[in-house]
Amino acid sequence: MTSVAQTSAAAAIAPSTLAKVPTVRPATDADDAFIEDLQAIAFGPGRFARTAFRIREQFPIDKSLSLVAEVEGTPCGSVWMTPISIGGINGYMLGPLATHPNFRKLGAGKLLAREVTKRTLARGEGQFVMLVGDRDYYCPLGWEPTVPGNIEFPGPVDPTRVLVFAEDKSLATTLSGKIGAFQQG
Numbered sequence: 001m002t003s004v005a006q007t008s009a010a011a012a013i014a015p016s017t018l019a020k021v022p023t024v025r026p027a028t029d030a031d032d033a034f035i036e037d038l039q040a041i042a043f044g045p046g047r048f049a050r051t052a053f054r055i056r057e058q059f060p061i062d063k064s065l066s067l068v069a070e071v072e073g074t075p076c077g078s079v080w081m082t083p084i085s086i087g088g089i090n091g092y093m094l095g096p097l098a099t100h101p102n103f104r105k106l107g108a109g110k111l112l113a114r115e116v117t118k119r120t121l122a123r124g125e126g127q128f129v130m131l132v133g134d135r136d137y138y139c140p141l142g143w144e145p146t147v148p149g150n151i152e153f154p155g156p157v158d159p160t161r162v163l164v165f166a167e168d169k170s171l172a173t174t175l176s177g178k179i180g181a182f183q184q185g
């Protein structure tokens with residue numbers, strides 16, 4: 001209930017009143033309803049048909065990596081991470097990333113993408129953060145295009161939108177194979 005109220009609060013604030021700096025924090029169970037509402041607003045009913053959704057059905061998100069963005073204590077954005085492997089190499093898939101329409105262009109989206117990636121790779125357990133998204137948005141943040149067709153998805157994706165962030169810059173060209181489970185230990 002709290003989270004639905006939070007969404008309403010977000011919707012009630014006019015964009016013109018915002019000149020605020022977003023912050024991020026780990027998501028908690030209390031954010032679940034807010035995040036569900038936000039993803040519905042951002043992606044609509046088609047979200048359940050997306051290939052990324054199918055991947056998350058097979059390989060669950062790591063909730064300990066989920067982040068929420070806030071502006072003055074009001075939740076306004078969310079990002080998830082899914083541990084996966086590609087061709088046997090452990091890494092993560094970022095998404096969905098969404099910010100509430102009344103809180104866009106404040107830097108929350110990029111802050112969420114950067115922070116969740118930094119915190120995830122700092123664990124030292126996976127080598128890359130892959131996503132399917134717009135080059136114009138993610139490449140200035142350090143994501144790089146992969147070789148179209150190299151990474152095999154369990155459904156249709158635009159291969160030119162498959163991007164990778166990794167310390168090892170060769171991974172953008174060498175990652176290939178099926179998306180599988182994150183190999184523990």
Ligand SMILES: CC(C)(COP(=O)(O)OP(=O)(O)OC[C@H]1O[C@@H](n2cnc3c(N)ncnc32)[C@H](O)[C@@H]1OP(=O)(O)O)[C@@H](O)C(=O)NCCC(=O)NCCS
Pocket residue numbers: 042043097098099100103104105106107108109110111132133134136137
């Ligand atoms: C994409 C999204 C997360 C951006 O959130 P945001 O909080 O507005 O992002 P930021 O404030 O950090 O960045 C805004 C800047 O990115 C630009 N931008 C937003 N979406 C973009 C896109 N798809 N491609 C290129 N640039 C984009 C904005 O025009 C703005 O540019 P400016 O700073 O020059 O004005 C948000 O619009 C959203 O939730 N969209 C619907 C869901 C979605 O598409 N998610 C991404 C899936 S890959």
